[in-house]
Amino acid sequence: MRMLINVPETVVADALRGVAAAHPELTVDVENRIIVRRDAPVAGKVGLVSGGGSGHEPLHGGFVGPGMLSAACPGEVFTSPVPDQMVRAAAAVDSGEGVLFIVKNYTGDVLNFEMGAELAEEEGVQLAKVLVDDDVAVTDSLFTAGRRGTGATLFVEKIAGAAAEEGAPLERVEALARRVNEVSRSFGVALSAVTTPAKGSPTFELPSGELELGIGIHGEPGRERRAMMTSREIADYTVDVLVTDRPPSGPVLLLVNGMGATPLLELYGFNAEVHRALGERGVTVARTLVGNYVTSLDMAGCSVTLCEADEELVRLWDAPVQTTALRWGR
Template structure:
């Protein structure tokens, strides 16, 4: 294992210490870990919080700031944060307008964010959990029951964060986040594995001429392995998995103010005439120059399907340590989504 670390046990702590020094506009707490805007709580504003295992930076801590997240809760590498992290973070950033937890669909994250929501509600703080489960590759995986939460998470944090900054209340923020999830789909490809520091060896093995199609952000298996192809072929395959994905129905649990209630949701398929935000993401080890080749082919595939890319995001925004690979996310974009996508944002990981 070759990594730029000191002691394995202190990886996340030392990275957070460096982040705190580099970004004085953020406040970093260590017992337990959480990161939040130094100007929080922002009066009259719903607080948006997300979190998950470390190793996916800049998600989530790098997206804390004006126009995006109010707080983020980092777990150990590829390990869910604990309920006390979300609880303390929520108390630090709540202005009285309530807290929205944006939760990726991984079993540990779901369980711990639900426990945190109950703790937060017991303090009289309005709270809601909205799930992101946008990965079209697999229905169930090592980490999930149902589709995994991947690239749409970044888009939801930007769009809902801007809406909260603009004055949306908790119910409207929740509705918007739910819609973004229903409108977004993702698919990922790995060329190599990655190494979790505590494990000291690659999560899985790929032959020199193999790629894993439909990979998860923790190195979970995808749909199949195949010999590496020219990038246009792999891009087209990935894009069509997203574009041709039919309506997807699932049941989610959301907080109704006093208890959990089940809600049935249906993802909206893509159709000719749609406008989309296209997100081409590096898994950490893929240079941005190669992502532009992917974007070129993605634009061609979308045009062939009668879909117009009206906004894009290209770069390493939701990574998997040093994994070589990419993911594609398409988000159907209406006027509300585009308005808040275009709104100003100022965070360590995303600024315009």
């Protein structure tokens, strides 16, 4: 095992200590495992809290800051955070305007965020919850009932976060988050398997010269395995899957996402092919984001997320954001 770690048991705590050292604009509670924007709670503003297993960085801690999340709850690697983390995060960001929990559709996350919401409500926090389930690869997986939550989480957190920053009430922020999820679709491809610190070896077998179409962000099986394909062929396959599942009726926001070990040189080349494939199918791209944002540790591969966006959603996407992983405006 070749990893830049001390021991698997402390990898998350060590990373949080590193985040705290690098980003004084954040409050990082290493012991209780929550990351909070330092100015929280912000008067008159809805709080946004998300989280999930570590190993998908910068999701979610890298998206904490003005214009996006108020707090994030990192769990152990590929393991849901616990309800106490959500309760502490909600209390830390609640200004009296309510808190929205953004939850990816994985069984552990759903159950623990539900319990956390109940406990926070008992302490007087007004709560709303939005489930992200954008992955079109499979209906059910090893970790879910229904579609998995993947790349659209970034769009939900950014757009809902922008609305909250503008002072929108909880009901409006929740409605926008649900709307973004409803008009978003994602599909992922693995070129190599993922290795977790605890296991120290690949979590599944992917023979040399093959790829997995429809992979999950924890290495869950996808739709099928094929012999290695070119960037152009992968783009055509992926775009066909996405536009068949939900044909866009207008412009889209596009996320071309790396799974963690794919160089930007390859991702930008793949982005060119995705743009070509979308154009050939009559889909207009309003905005594009390329990079490693919703990752799976050291997995090589990519995912594509489309979010059909009207003028309001594009405006909220363009709104200023100041997080460790996304920064524009101001």
